[in-house]
Amino acid sequence: MNSVKPQQELDLLANVIERHPEGVSAEEVLQESGLALQRRSLQRRLAVLVEQGRIRVQGQARAVRYFPVSQGDGTVDAAVEAVASNADEPYVPVSAEGEAIKAYVRQPRHLRKPVVYRTEFLEQYHPKHSAYLPLKLREQLHALGRSPAEQTPAGTFARDILNRLLIDLSWASSQLEGNTYSRLDTARLIEFGQVAEGKDAFETQMILNHKQTIEFLVHSPEQAVVSQDTIVALHALLSDGLMADPAMCGRIRSRAVEIGGSVYLPVALPQRLEELFGIVVGMAAEIEDPFEQAFFLMVHLPYLQPFEDVNKRVSRLAANIPFIRHNLCPLSFIDVPQQAYVDAMIGVYELNQIDLLRDVFVWAYERSCQQYVAVQQSLVPPDILRLRYRQVLGEVIAAIVRSGLPADGASVKAVLPDSIQPEDREHFTQLVIKELTGLHAGNAVRFGLRPLDLLGWKK
Known part of the structure; x- marks a missing residue:
């Protein structure tokens, strides 16, 4: 089978799946096809078939099953058109596992099975023993993120590049929420208080809230620790003036919420939510490696959805706490494509799979480090x-x-x-x-x- 060409492999896999209208697992597809493919290679090819609209996928984790697409329901044409329209969209380099997640979450909502919060996802993680980021990857990130202020008090490096960080992180994080401020408009607002023409008060307030929150973290490293009080404070600062009910700023939600574009239903019971919030933050505080801690917060704070809104913004700013405390290059999310980030978060919500978000996180951190290389080299020694x-x-x-x-x-x-x-x-x-x-x-x-x-x- 080594002489089979990639297109022939795709056709063969599709033919196998077409013979199983009841659905078939990846292992069964591989066995029936007779192809000698590694697991990652198989996932990559199945992801391509999903994107091409030739098959569809349902389920999560090990329960994923692949189904043939009916020619009479118009799904093939719609999927092919969707792939064609997204062919040129900005995205980050994606692993084989990330491609499979991307293919799943790009399906129409009615083809994705509604899911609820799974405590098993959290219980499977054990601080100091588990790791979403492999050791070799963490070592690479540490090498990238080292700063000239490595041996100085916590927060020194972030303060040294504060003016640049205020603009970059405020703009990039707001963009991920659909904010239309340009980077130049953001700089003018932060440096001179100049509101951009044609922008509504909501977008302006979002930028200014980011600025205030970043300053809180950078100027108060003794307060900027991974704790329930700090996470709640981040929400209060980031949500100021943006909540339908101002009383919900800095407060755990007391009602059910839904996730736009997702079939995931977060925890609704307030008492259970309070308990899980304490567990998530407590586990994060036990994680010693700053990169693992940052990524854990980016995964589990949005997944829990402890607040009525602004959860992802809280997780992105919280992820910078370990970088500020360890004088590592901060994570600004500069140039991160919104769709890639959204796909990655839905992958966490609906599949409890972190591979696509890890792809986004690593690329984003590398990009942030590139942005600050020149700044690092031009830094004068601290007074x-x-x-x-x-x-x-x-x-x-x-x-x-x-x-x-x-x-x-x-x-x-x-x-x-x-x-x-x-x-x-x-x-x-x-x-x-x-x-x-x-x-x-x-x-x-x-x-x-x-x-x-x-x-x-x-x-």
């Missing part, structure tokens, strides 16, 4: 004195602004605390004056200042 007096620096600047004092040495001396060592006071004073000189509405939040505080000080 050790600034790191040592970081909290005091913010307190002094806030005191000067709120007191309406001018940006000069006398003002600094008037509020200078005793905790500043005598030999550091001159350098510290110049640092404060430099920060005050460059203070504006876009960066004043770093020191806990509101726009009104700044406006009064400017006057």
